[in-house]
Structure formats: structure tokens, C-alpha cells
Amino acid sequence: MVDATIPVFDIAVVGAGAVGLALAAALKREARLKVALIAPPAHGAPDRLRTVALSSGSRSLMERVGAWEALQPLAQPILEMAIFDGTPQDAVRIAQLRFAAPKGGELAHMAFNDDVTSALARAAETAGVVRIDGAVEDFAAGPFVATLTLGDGRPVRARLVVGADGARSKLRGLAGIATTGGPTGQAGIVATIAHEREHEGRAEQHFLPAGPFALLPLKGRFFSIVWNEPPAEAERLCALPEATFIDELERRFSPALGKLRRIGEARAFPLEFRFARAYVAKRLALIGDAAHLVHPLAGQGLNLGLRDVAALAEILAEQLRLGLDPGAREPLAEYQRRRRFDALTSGLGMDAMNRLFSNDVAVLRSLRDLGLRVVDRAGPLKRALIAEAGGDGIGAPRLLRGLGL
Ligand SMILES: Cc1cc2nc3c(=O)[nH]c(=O)nc-3n(C[C@H](O)[C@H](O)[C@H](O)COP(=O)(O)OP(=O)(O)OC[C@H]3O[C@@H](n4cnc5c(N)ncnc54)[C@H](O)[C@@H]3O)c2cc1C
Numbered sequence: 355m356v357d358a359t360i361p362v363f364d365i366a367v368v369g370a371g372a373v374g375l376a377l378a379a380a381l382k383r384e385a386r387l388k389v390a391l392i393a394p395p396a397h398g399a400p401d402r403l404r405t406v407a408l409s410s411g412s413r414s415l416m417e418r419v420g421a422w423e424a425l426q427p428l429a430q431p432i433l434e435m436a437i438f439d440g441t442p443q444d445a446v447r448i449a450q451l452r453f454a455a456p457k458g459g460e461l462a463h464m465a466f467n468d469d470v471t472s473a474l475a476r477a478a479e480t481a482g483v484v485r486i487d488g489a490v491e492d493f494a495a496g497p498f499v500a501t502l503t504l505g506d507g508r509p510v511r512a513r514l515v516v517g518a519d520g521a522r523s524k525l526r527g528l529a530g531i532a533t534t535g536g537p538t539g540q541a542g543i544v545a546t547i548a549h550e551r552e553h554e555g556r557a558e559q560h561f562l563p564a565g566p567f568a569l570l571p572l573k574g575r576f577f578s579i580v581w582n583e584p585p586a587e588a589e590r591l592c593a594l595p596e597a598t599f600i601d602e603l604e605r606r607f608s609p610a611l612g613k614l615r616r617i618g619e620a621r622a623f624p625l626e627f628r629f630a631r632a633y634v635a636k637r638l639a640l641i642g643d644a645a646h647l648v649h650p651l652a653g654q655g656l657n658l659g660l661r662d663v664a665a666l667a668e669i670l671a672e673q674l675r676l677g678l679d680p681g682a683r684e685p686l687a688e689y690q691r692r693r694r695f696d697a698l699t700s701g702l703g704m705d706a707m708n709r710l711f712s713n714d715v716a717v718l719r720s721l722r723d724l725g726l727r728v729v730d731r732a733g734p735l736k737r738a739l740i741a742e743a744g745g746d747g748i749g750a751p752r753l754l755r756g757l758g759l
Pocket residue numbers: 368369370371372373374392393394404405406407408467488489490491518519520521523524525542544580641642643644650652653654655656657658659
């Protein structure tokens with residue numbers, strides 16, 4: 355028996371990571387829906403380790419939901435990206451492929467994940483999203499509404515529930531959605547590094563035999579590293595004293611930035627590659643890491659999640675404009691049709707690239723170096739790759755093109 359005294363939201367978004375916050379803010383601000391956002395209250399000091407790259411499409415979405423103004427002063431534009439293929443033993447390493455930003459523009463922006471979520475949380479609050487503190491423990495889909503039960507027993511009802519609860523999604527499990535994929539056998543080391551000379555907005559990606567090593571510029575004279583190694587080696591490197599850690603770092607990229615200093619600790623985490631077999635179930639849609647966990651190689655994890663946000667928001671706004679049920683089967687099937695293929699091809703592409711580059715087999719090395727040089731000399735191909743990474747071309751959902759719903 356459904357308790358009629360409990361309010362029914364149009365949409366209940368579970369998870370207050372960047373993806374869940376962006377969807378809640380977009381639906382409230384752009385489509386005036388009744389939106390609840392459920393997540394455990396954040397506690398502890400801000401995490402100054404995890405950084406994200408925002409593509410031009412993601413930036414447009416951030417602008418549209420009212421979060422960009424707060425984030426822009428904290429975000430570093432990437433003006434150039436240089437790609438290298440080599441080993442730590444090479445005396446000199448020359449970039450095989452370079453991407454430069456168009457005049458007056460940028461390739462992407464780098465920011466701390468915490469700064470992105472803070473800006474989005476303020477935008478969601480200003481828009482009037484109802485924030486409910488708590489962890490979801492149960493989910494039941496009925497014919498007209500779904501009911502969530504929080505850890506303390508409180509129920510929340512909504513016509514559609516959106517699972518934005520991250521890689522270990524509780525909702526995905528409660529809905530019985532299986533996943534494919536698993537650990538990649540690599541671990542990612544993240545650290546923030548201070549340096550002497552200006553980085554001038556240059557990002558570097560080094561394909562080393564153990565896996566990719568990325569150096570991503572942050573605001574000021576700081577950069578973030580994402581460095582892949584086998585798990586045991588990653589643990590050893592993170593436990594090194596700072597001076598030895600910096601020596602190891604200096605063996606892996608060009609020393610153009612002067613003296614380096616590590617800010618805080620270095621942390622290693624296992625890398626996984628995982629896809630939900632379905633993105634929807636009865637009165638449920640999954641977005642972000644709950645739907646797909648990709649290799650951080652091309653910095654596309656959050657961008658893929660924001661592409662889910664833009665597609666789902668557009669479909670739901672249209673459904674409600676027509677006075678139809680947002681949790682009905684057809685709009686959910688449409689969302690799955692639009693997003694699953696894109697996320698799967700992007701994820702598989704990154705995994706294939708990781709496998710192709712993470713070795714020192716001579717034949718593969720010369721083939722991939724040839725491929726990088728061909729791309730470097732082919733102007734139209736380079737421009738097409740930049741546009742594809744931006745995610746805001748013709749046919750992209752409206753929010754990624756900076757348009758209203
Ligand atoms: C080292 C590293 C580097 C990365 N670099 C990049 C990069 O350069 N560019 C990029 O685009 N992406 C990058 N990513 C990926 C990116 O960080 C993620 O894709 C993105 O943050 C996922 O956002 P999300 O909102 O889906 O999930 P999360 O950020 O994991 O948020 C999940 C939310 O759900 C909540 N939650 C969980 N369980 C429950 C529950 N039962 N009830 C209620 N709430 C719940 C959590 O509290 C949290 O608020 C990187 C990831 C890593 C690990």
C-alpha cells in the first residue's frame with residue numbers, strides 16, 4: 355500500500371558526485387521539475403588529489419547549469435597537448451604528436467574534482483533542488499512510482515530514479531543489473547606537484563611500457579600526474595620518501611619545469627574497466643561511473659558522464675513538456691539507445707589504446723610511432739580528433755552545445 359502523505363518527486367537523483375549534481379541542477383533550472391538529490395553528507399577535508407579534464411562540451415553544460423562562473427577562476431585551460439612514446443631509459447624523447455588549441459581558445463580545462471562538485475552543488479542549491487542527506491539502502495519500482503528507502507528507514511518516492519552513485523553503484527545492484535569488465539591489472543598513481551617554471555598550459559602524455567603517464571597543468575605553478583604501473587610497483591612508489599619519488603618522476607618526462615616538489619601524499623588505486631549490461635531498468639536510469647568506468651588514459655571519465663546527463667535531461671524535458679511519464683519505458687529505452695553505444699566505443703577505444711601502448715614490443719612500437727606521426731602531419735584528421743574529444747559537434751545534445759532544453 356503506497357502512503358499518499360509522502361511527496362512524490364518527478365526525479366530522484368542518487369549520488370552527489372559531479373554527474374548527479376549536474377543532472378539535478380539541469381533538470382531543475384532548465385525544465386522546472388521537482389527534483390530530489392540524495393547522498394550521504396560530505397565530511398573530511400577536501401580531496402586535493404583527484405583532478406578532472408573538462409571538454410568544451412562539458413564546459414558548455416557547466417555554463418548552462420550555472421556552475422561555470424564559480425569554477426572558471428579555479429580551472430586551468432589546456433593550450434597544448436604533446437604525446438610521447440618511449441621508455442624511461444631514452445636519453446631524449448621527442449613528441450610524436452602535438453595538438454594546439456585554436457587561437458584564443460583551449461583544448462580543455464583542468465580542475466580539482468572537489469572544485470567541480472562544489473560549483474555544481476551551489477548551482478543545484480540555487481536552482482532549488484531538494485537535498486536529502488542519507489544513503490540509499492533499498493529500491494522498489496511500482497507501476498507509477500519508485501520508492502527508495504534510506505539507511506535510517508526514511509522513504510523517498512519519485513516517478514523516475516537516476517543512479518549516479520558511482521563505480522560501486524548500490525542501485526545498479528538493487529536493480530539486478532550485471533556488469534562486464536574488471537580490473538585492468540594496472541594501478542593509477544595520482545599526486546599534485548609544484549614546479550619552478552611556468553607550464554604555459556601544456557599537458558603531456560607519455561606512453562611508457564608500464565602504461566600511460568600523464569602530466570596535466572593546474573592553476574598556478576602546479577600540475578597533476580596520473581601515472582600507471584603494476585599494482586605492487588605503484589604501492590612501492592607511493593611509499594617512497596618525497597626526494598626519491600621526485601627522482602623517479604624526473605626519469606619519466608622532460609625536465610623543462612625546473613625543480614619539482616610534491617604537495618601532500620601520492621596515492622595509488624586499482625584501475626578498472628567496467629560497463630553495466632543495461633543502462634535502464636523499471637523506473638531507473640544509470641548515469642556516470644554507475645553505468646561505465648573507463649580507463650583514465652584520455653581524461654574522458656567525467657566527460658562521458660556529462661554526456662549521459664545532457665542526453666537524459668533532453669529526453670526527460672521533452673517527455674514532461676508533452677505531459678508524459680518520465681519513468682515510462684520508451685524514454686528510458688531512448689536514453690539507453692543514445693548512450694550505451696557511445697560509452698562502449700569510447701571505453702573500448704581507450705582500453706585498446708592502453709593495451710597497444712603499454713608494452714615495449716619493437717614491432718608494435720614502430721607501428722604506433724608511425725601512426726602518431728601520420729596523425730601529426732594530417733591537419734584535417736587532427737582537427738577531427740579535437741572536435742570528437744570536445745563532444746559538442748553537430749548532433750550532440752543541446753546542453754553540450756550551450757543551448758537550453
Ligand atoms: C585517478 C582518476 C583520474 C581521473 N581523471 C579524470 C580526468 O582527467 N577527466 C575526467 O573526465 N575524468 C577523470 N576521472 C574519472 C572521474 O573522476 C569520474 O568519471 C567522475 O568523477 C564520476 O562521477 P560520478 O558522479 O559518476 O561518480 P562519483 O564521483 O563516484 O560520485 C558518486 C556519488 O554517489 C554517492 N553514493 C554512493 N553510494 C550511495 C548510496 N548508496 N546512496 C546515496 N549516495 C551514494 C557518493 O557519496 C557520491 O556522492 C578520473 C578518475 C580517477 C579515479
